[in-house]
Amino acid sequence: MDAGGIDEFVAFLARRLPDRGIRSTVMVTDPAVSGGRLMRALQEEGIEVIHGYPSECLGWLREQRPDVISAHAPPDWLVQAAHELGIPVVETLHAAPTPIGTDWRAEGPRSRNIRFLIAVSDLVRRQYLRGNPAFSADAIYTIPNGFNSTHRQMTDRTAARKWLGLQDEFLFVSLARHVMQKNAYGLLVAFAEVAKLFPHAHLVLAGRADDPVYMKQLQLLHKKIPERHRIHLRDNISNPSPLLSAADCFVLNSFFEGWPLAPMEALCAGLPVVMSDVGGAREQIGLDGRHGCLVPNPLENPEAVTWDSVARERFRPQRNRAALVSAMNSIIANREYWATSRATLSSEAKVRFDTEACIQRYAQVLERAVVS
Structure with missing residues (x-):
């Protein structure tokens, strides 16, 4: 464990x-x-x-x-x-x-x-x-x-950003194991477009590399991206609270989930969430845009996803790429709104995920x- x-x-x-x-x-x-x-x-x-x-x-x-x-x-x-x-x-x-x-x-x-x-x-x-x-x-x-908040004590945001060396940069965070289910490959492809438009945007992907073959492909893709210096691949972080405190948005582009804990924890930290349409996504962030952006599943129909279809499509162009890019661009463009909404997002999430x-x-x- x-x-x-x-x-x-x-x-x-x-x-x-x-x-x-x-x-x-x-x-x-x-x-x-x-x-x-x-x-x-x-x-x-x-x-x-x-x-x-x-x-x-x-x-x-x-x-x-x-x-x-x-x-x-x-x-x-x-x-x-x-x-x-x-x-x-x-x-x-x-x-x-x-x-x-x-x-x-x-x-x-x-x-x-x-x-x-x-x-x-x-x-x-x-x-x-x-x-x-x-x-x-x-x-x-x-x-x-x-969400078990008793085992996650939040860190002061100013101190957390100083720890990471951040000033005015916009930080996306994704906490997920490096396996094809979590689809970091598709997220990197989409973020590369965001990074071209917003020179101050950064992405941290932190998670355990459970699939060495998949991780190798992720690293090869990373090397090909011109903005790779703003994409940070990291191992699993046992206590992600400082990272969430420093972040501006959480993003998860999975092929399938049941009820992912990481975006729920991010909402409790006051972050807007960009998430693909998987199990738990609609309940966590809704359809009204108040808690972030729900984007289509990488395979379109979340109820029809199978392990075989994920394996076939994991390194191919994905159907939700444009929507994912648009959602991340929108969060950056409305940075001030989301910054002032942190306390509300956090308090509401802690009630919803009691x-x-x-x-x-x-x-x-x-x-x-x-x-x-």
Whole structure:
């Protein structure tokens, strides 16, 4: 457990469910994962973390017999074992398609071992029910992720910009792993046009390079852009608060998402958001322009995106490029308006993404799974 929205949200649940009377243990089922920032932080906070080979995890399940499992991208063997042990599973759908794709023929039988599903956005819920129509619509709940502000203390904006050496520059920030789902390649192509028009515009892309092949193509593209000195590729930042405090706008041009945490965190920091039409985008920034700009999905129809279509189009000219360029240009052109709106954007976002509402609904569904 280190970086990424799912890891952050699992940590959020582990920290907050005890407030609702639900003692939590985190089980990391991938033996290849070693340590990680979040895993260490949870252990230091006194939260039990189980990490080992499948046989070790199965042994723990048989011995401890938890009342319920809140599952996030669980392996099939865990779902099957929980079913055999009579432990109800509530699985959260963080995105569809999943990074490994969804075999809908296998999903029907697998889902019969799931008590309830939680979709993080209405788009994800619709995508799932279209692929697995036999699953009861009454057994899938939509609960948007909350923003855990207690673990993100904002930095003074003046100090943050001084730390980055910024004066009058306009700073776009994108926080996302360097993988094809997040589509940094398409964002770089679009920002190169913005940079030509606005010599003071900069872009920081910070994220873990989970796909070395994709990262190599991103670096090759970066070298070809004349304005590359204003495009900054960085590794993952464990605490992005100083970067968000210094930034003027957040931008995310993903092919697909479930409910991305980074733009929600940016809104809570008072930033306008430019985001492609993916799961959670309409709920987070809306269609009225009050919280930023929603641009079309790079593949046009967000409900029709598949892993194969993303792989085919990841390095090709994308259909939303002009709209993405126009949205970023508009944010820069209205810089003063957005600067004076920071406090309002932040206060509204913290109400809209209230963690208490999120954790309460999760607790209710988990408790319902135990008694049903």
